[in-house]
Amino acid sequence: MAHLTGLFKRGASFYLRVVLPDGHPLRGQYRNGCWVKSLGCRTHREAVRVGTIKRAEVLGGLVLSQEQPQNRANAPVSPDPSNTPPAQAQAQSDRRTLRAVFGRWKTSGATPRSEDSIAAYRRAVDQFEGQHPGKELSDFNGDLGDQYRAWLLENCNTPKTARDRLTAIKSLLKYATETLEWLPKQPWRGLDIKATTTNKRRPWSIAELQLFFGSPLYQQGVLPNHPYAGQHAAYWIPLLGLYSGARLGELCQLQTQDVQTLEGIPVLVLTDEGEGQSIKSEAGHRSVPIHSELIRLGFLDYVDSIRSSGKGSLWPSLKLRDGKPSDYFGRWFKDQRHSLGLVEARPDFHCFRHTVRPLMRQAGFSEETQDKVTGHKAHGSVGTIVYGHWTLQEIQAAVEAIVYAGLNITRQKNDNPK
Known part of the structure; x- marks a missing residue:
C-alpha cells in the first residue's frame, strides 16, 4: 500500500498534516508549525494521489493565496505584548476578553490551580482565539457557540478532545458570569459534545495479575x-x-x-x-x-x-x-x-x-x-x-x-x- 508522510484518517475522511520547515511563509501563522487540512477523499488511493499533490503545493508555497485566517486551526492568538506600546497594552488588558478571564481564573480558587489544568485551559483559549481573534465577551452568544462546537468536531483529533476544549471555554464563561459578573448569563450553557470512551477500562484478569505479580519484584x-x-x-x-x-x-x-x-x-x-x-x-x-x-x-x-x-x-x-x-x-x-x-x-x-x-x-x-x-x-x-x-x-x-x-x-x- 502506498505511503504518504502526514496522511491520516479521521472518521471516514482522510487528512494531510505537513510539518512546515523553518522560514516557510506559513510557519508563523501556525503555532505548532503544522499545516492540516481535509483532502475530501474517502479512499486511501485517492487520498495518496491528492495528498501528494497538495503536499508539494504547500511546501512549494503555492497554497498561500488560498489560505484564509478564519480557517486556520492554529493561527497566532495575539501579538507579542513586549512589542506593544504601553498605552495600547493597557487598553488591551482592560478589554473583557476570554484571555482576560483566563488570566483571572488561573490565579483564583481556594487552592492553586494545577499546572496541567492551566496548560489545558490555555490550549483551549489559544485554539479559540486562533479562530476568533479579538472577540470580547459581549460577542459571545449561542450562535457563536454552535459554530465553534461544529468547528471543534471537524478539526480536533477525537470527539473527546473537542469536548474537553469546549468544556474549558464553558468553564471560563461560567467563571466570568458567576464570579467576575462580567456577563449577565452564561451564553454557552446548553452546548455540549457527546464523546464515548473508545478504550474503556476493565478489570484485570487473573492471568494478567499472575503475570504482573509473578515478576521477580514480587517473587524474589x-x-x-x-x-x-x-x-x-x-x-x-x-x-x-x-x-x-x-x-x-x-x-x-x-x-x-x-x-x-x-x-x-x-x-x-x-x-x-x-x-x-x-x-x-x-x-x-x-x-x-x-x-x-x-x-x-x-x-x-x-x-x-x-x-x-x-x-x-x-x-x-x-x-x-x-x-x-x-x-x-x-x-x-x-x-x-x-x-x-x-x-x-x-x-x-x-x-x-x-x-x-x-x-x-x-x-x-x-x-x-x-x-x-x-x-x-x-x-x-x-x-x-x-x-x-x-x-x-x-x-x-x-x-x-x-x-x-x-x-x-x-x-x-x-x-x-x-
Missing part, C-alpha cells in the same frame, strides 16, 4: 533501579491498589501519619491535609481498612521501619511531580507492564479500581459500600446519601472480600528501606 523481592520506581514503593503501591482500589495519586502521596489504627483496625487515611496532598473529590476523603493480605506481606512492618527512620513520606525514594504526584510512578508502572508483555492500553493502574468492585459485589456488598471503599461519589436517594453511615467494621468486611484465587506473592524484605 528484586527492587527496580528505575529512578521513577521509588524502590520499595514499586512493591507496595500496586499491592495497595490491588487490595483497596485506591487511586494512584492517593497512594503516591501517602505519609507515615496516614497509616493509623482506628477502632482497633489498621487503616489508610486518605486525605489532602498533608503538604502537597490532594484528593479528587469530597467522597475521596476516607479511611480504608488495610487488607489482611497486605499485613501478611509485611506492610505494617514496612511502615514501622519508615517511621523509625524519622521520614515523613511513606515512600522516601519516590519522585513526586508537583500537582500530579502519580505522574512519574505511573510512567514506571506502564514500562513495567510492557516489559512483562502487557502492552495493551488496558489494564492500567486505574483498572485495579474496576477489579475490586466486582469482587465486593459478588460477595454481596452494596454499591454504596463499594463507594465507601473506593471513594466514589455516593449515588441513590437523598436519604441514602445524607443519612447512610457505615462503621469501619462494615467497610473492613467489604475490603476482606477482595480475594484473588491463584495469586501467590512473596513477603517483601524491609531491611533498610530507602
Whole structure:
C-alpha cells in the first residue's frame, strides 16, 4: 500500500498534516508549525494521489493565496505584548476578553490551580482565539457557540478532545458570569459534545495479575533501579491498589501519619491535609481498612521501619511531580507492564479500581459500600446519601472480600528501606 508522510484518517475522511520547515511563509501563522487540512477523499488511493499533490503545493508555497485566517486551526492568538506600546497594552488588558478571564481564573480558587489544568485551559483559549481573534465577551452568544462546537468536531483529533476544549471555554464563561459578573448569563450553557470512551477500562484478569505479580519484584523481592520506581514503593503501591482500589495519586502521596489504627483496625487515611496532598473529590476523603493480605506481606512492618527512620513520606525514594504526584510512578508502572508483555492500553493502574468492585459485589456488598471503599461519589436517594453511615467494621468486611484465587506473592524484605 502506498505511503504518504502526514496522511491520516479521521472518521471516514482522510487528512494531510505537513510539518512546515523553518522560514516557510506559513510557519508563523501556525503555532505548532503544522499545516492540516481535509483532502475530501474517502479512499486511501485517492487520498495518496491528492495528498501528494497538495503536499508539494504547500511546501512549494503555492497554497498561500488560498489560505484564509478564519480557517486556520492554529493561527497566532495575539501579538507579542513586549512589542506593544504601553498605552495600547493597557487598553488591551482592560478589554473583557476570554484571555482576560483566563488570566483571572488561573490565579483564583481556594487552592492553586494545577499546572496541567492551566496548560489545558490555555490550549483551549489559544485554539479559540486562533479562530476568533479579538472577540470580547459581549460577542459571545449561542450562535457563536454552535459554530465553534461544529468547528471543534471537524478539526480536533477525537470527539473527546473537542469536548474537553469546549468544556474549558464553558468553564471560563461560567467563571466570568458567576464570579467576575462580567456577563449577565452564561451564553454557552446548553452546548455540549457527546464523546464515548473508545478504550474503556476493565478489570484485570487473573492471568494478567499472575503475570504482573509473578515478576521477580514480587517473587524474589528484586527492587527496580528505575529512578521513577521509588524502590520499595514499586512493591507496595500496586499491592495497595490491588487490595483497596485506591487511586494512584492517593497512594503516591501517602505519609507515615496516614497509616493509623482506628477502632482497633489498621487503616489508610486518605486525605489532602498533608503538604502537597490532594484528593479528587469530597467522597475521596476516607479511611480504608488495610487488607489482611497486605499485613501478611509485611506492610505494617514496612511502615514501622519508615517511621523509625524519622521520614515523613511513606515512600522516601519516590519522585513526586508537583500537582500530579502519580505522574512519574505511573510512567514506571506502564514500562513495567510492557516489559512483562502487557502492552495493551488496558489494564492500567486505574483498572485495579474496576477489579475490586466486582469482587465486593459478588460477595454481596452494596454499591454504596463499594463507594465507601473506593471513594466514589455516593449515588441513590437523598436519604441514602445524607443519612447512610457505615462503621469501619462494615467497610473492613467489604475490603476482606477482595480475594484473588491463584495469586501467590512473596513477603517483601524491609531491611533498610530507602
